[in-house]
Amino acid sequence: MNFKTVAFERSFGISSQLTESTLPEIAFAGRSNVGKSSLLNKLFNRKGLAKVSSTPGKTATINFFSTDDARFVDLPGYGYARVSKTEHERWAELIEGYFNQERNFALVCSLIDIRHPASALDENMVRFLQDAQLPYLIVLTKGDKLSQQKCNQQRSALRKQLSIDDDTPMVITSSLKGSGIDNLRREIARFVENGPRNL
Numbered sequence: 694m695n696f697k698t699v700a701f702e703r704s705f706g707i708s709s710q711l712t713e714s715t716l717p718e719i720a721f722a723g724r725s726n727v728g729k730s731s732l733l734n735k736l737f738n739r740k741g742l743a744k745v746s747s748t749p750g751k752t753a754t755i756n757f758f759s760t761d762d763a764r765f766v767d768l769p770g771y772g773y774a775r776v777s778k779t780e781h782e783r784w785a786e787l788i789e790g791y792f793n794q795e796r797n798f799a800l801v802c803s804l805i806d807i808r809h810p811a812s813a814l815d816e817n818m819v820r821f822l823q824d825a826q827l828p829y830l831i832v833l834t835k836g837d838k839l840s841q842q843k844c845n846q847q848r849s850a851l852r853k854q855l856s857i858d859d860d861t862p863m864v865i866t867s868s869l870k871g872s873g874i875d876n877l878r879r880e881i882a883r884f885v886e887n888g889p890r891n892l
C-alpha cells in the first residue's frame with residue numbers, strides 16, 4: 694500500500710447514491726470535531742484533501758477518496774448537538790446506509806478524542822463494530838494535547854471502558870505533530886493485505 698497518490702472521488706448526501714464498492718474500503722468514524730478529516734490529510738500529507746474546520750459538523754456527507762489499491766471513506770461526524778432533527782436523520786441514514794450495504798469493508802477506524810472518556814455515542818459506535826464483527830481499530834486523536842504518560846493512561850482506561858480486546862490496535866495520533874501516523878499507516882496496510890472480512 695502506498696500513501697503517495699490519492700484523489701478525491703465523490704461526495705454523497707444519501708446512501709442510495711453510494712457507488713459500488715470496487716476497492717477495499719477504510720472508513721473513518723467518530724464524533725464531530727474529533728479529527729477525521731485532519732487525520733486523512735495527514736495520512737497523505739495533503740493539507741486540503743478533506744475539509745477541516747474548527748466548527749463541528751463540517752463533514753455532512755460521505756466522502757470517498759481513492760488510491761490505486763484502496764478507498765478511504767470520510768464519514769460524517771456524530772453527536773453534534775446543534776444540528777436540526779432533519780440533519781440528524783440524514784446523518785443516521787448515511788451511516789446506517791453505508792454499513793448496511795454489501796461493501797468491501799477492509800477496516801473501520803473508530804476515532805476517539807484521547808482527552809476524555811468515550812461518550813455514549815462512541816460506546817454505541819464501538820459496540821456496533823464489535824457486534825457486526827467488522828474489522829476495526831481505535832485511533833485516539835489529539836495526542837499532542839496530553840503528556841505521553843497521560844496518553845498511555847487514557848489508552849488503558851478507554852480499552853477498559855469500551856471492552857476492546859488486546860488484539861485490537863489502539864493507535865495514538867496527532868495530526869498536528871504527526872506522531873503515530875506511520876504506525877497507523879502500517880496498521881491500515883496490514884488490514885488491507887489481510888483482505889476483506891466475509892460477513
Ligand SMILES: Nc1nc2c(ncn2[C@@H]2O[C@H](COP(=O)(O)OP(=O)(O)OP(=O)(O)O)[C@@H](O)[C@H]2O)c(=O)[nH]1
Pocket residue numbers: 723724725726727728729730731732744745746747748749750751752753769770771834835836837838866867868869870
Ligand atoms: N491539537 C490538535 N488538533 C486537532 C488534531 N486533529 C484535528 N484537530 C483540530 O480539531 C478540529 C476538527 O478537526 P476536523 O478534522 O475537521 O474534525 P472532523 O472529525 O473531520 O469533524 P466533522 O467533519 O465535523 O465531523 C480542527 O480545528 C482541527 O485543527 C490533532 O491531532 N491535534
Ligand SMILES: [Mg+2]
Pocket residue numbers: 729730731744745751752767
Ligand atoms: Mg470532517
